[in-house]
Amino acid sequence: MISPDIIAQIGRQIAEALPQTAKNTQQEIEKNIRAILQIAISKLDLVSRDEFDAQVAVLKRTRGKLEQMELTLSQLEAEIAKKKTTRKKSPTKKPTAGKPK
DSSP: OOOHHHHHHHHHHHHHTSOHHHHTTHHHHHHHHHHHHHHHHHHSOOOOHHHHHHHHHHHHHHHHHHHHHHHHHHHHHHHHHHHHHHHHHSOOOOOOTTOOO
16 A cells, blocks of 8 residues: 555645645645545555565466476376377287187
8 A cells, every 4th residue: 555655745746836825725735635645545456565575476486386387298298299109100919819810
């Protein structure tokens, strides 16, 4: 979430940009602007930096596991393909003993 200090700073900057006649009520304007900003920001779908960092860590671990699984899958596919080519090269079946031709 955005810190109250940042909201106060934005409020001060907006109040400072107002004409001189409005500066007479600068503190009240800053207070109102801070309240408006706080309400607007609270309506946004934001996450804290801690939550964001936690999700980044989860995604990194998930990506690592996915890459490992992809590697394992490609190795298994290579083994299967190798076995299929080995079977094709093997000699034809010999007739079993005791069965007439």
